[in-house]
Amino acid sequence: GESVGLHLPTLSVQEGDNSIINCAYSNSASDYFIWYKQESGKGPQFIIDIRSNMDKRQGQRVTVLLNKTVKHLSLQIAATQPGDSAVYFCAENDGKSTFGDGTTLTVKP
Amino acid sequence: DTGVSQDPRHKITKRGQNVTFRCDPISEHNRLYWYRQTLGQGPEFLTYFQNEAQLEKSRLLSDRFSAERPKGSFSTLEIQRTEQGDSAMYLCASSLDREEAFFGQGTRLTVV
Numbered sequence: 001g002e003s004v005g006l007h008l009p010t011l012s013v014q015e016g017d018n019s020i021i022n023c024a025y026s027n028s029a030s031d032y033f034i035w036y037k038q039e040s041g042k043g044p045q046f047i048i049d050i051r052s053n054m055d056k057r058q059g060q061r062v063t064v065l066l067n068k069t070v071k072h073l074s075l076q077i078a079a080t081q082p083g084d085s086a087v088y089f090c091a092e093n094d095g096k097s098t099f100g101d102g103t104t105l106t107v108k109p
Numbered sequence: 110d111t112g113v114s115q116d117p118r119h120k121i122t123k124r125g126q127n128v129t130f131r132c133d134p135i136s137e138h139n140r141l142y143w144y145r146q147t148l149g150q151g152p153e154f155l156t157y158f159q160n161e162a163q164l165e166k167s168r169l170l171s172d173r174f175s176a177e178r179p180k181g182s183f184s185t186l187e188i189q190r191t192e193q194g195d196s197a198m199y200l201c202a203s204s205l206d207r208e209e210a211f212f213g214q215g216t217r218l219t220v221v
Contacts, residue, residue, distance in 0.1 A: 043113075043214055089151050095165070096142055096154050096165065099144075
């Protein structure tokens with residue numbers, strides 16, 4: 001079956017530094033991926049998505065890279081701020097999102 | 110606020126009781142999803158609807174769980190004969206077709 005996994009369960013960065021969160025997936029036929037952010041006590045919130053016909057997509061302070069050869073995704077957050085502290089999930093979307101277990105990002109002031 | 114809303118936010122129930130949760134999606138969204146999330150884990154897919162049709166159910170979904178979306182708008186998730194292992198956050202989300210899903214705040218269920 002399909003599975004989505006994150007490389008590190010926790011990541012701690014200094015405020016102002018760049019953050020990189022990685023994710024691997026198993027289904028080579030997957031064609032749509034979404035990154036979500038979940039703050040404590042809230043539901044996941046959409047950050048950015050990417051389809052398999054692209055290898056990079058940029059948003060405001062965030063960039064997602066997709067490497068289909070090695071089935072790997074990454075989320076880059078520029079100039080990380082305390083408000084970025086949350087759990088980040090990558091999800092494979094085949095009609096519904098299949099989530100991994102998340103990476104907890106902690107931003108130190 | 111026109112986001113996804115869930116009711117109740119918290120529910121404490123005794124083992125063996127039935128519970129029902131409600132989800133009101135974003136009005137123009139045709140898809141509605143139910144997930145379950147336990148501490149430290151990612152959301153686990155339970156089921157989803159396109160309009161009033163239930164298109165997919167997780168194999169992990171016990172027959173004690175049933176979901177409905179009778180008019181293609183709000184949805185209910187019922188758990189019969191609750192067990193302690195059902196304690197979790199139940200999340201509802203909606204989307205327009207296969208686009209990104211918008212999640213509600215969830216219903217936290219505690220079975221005692």
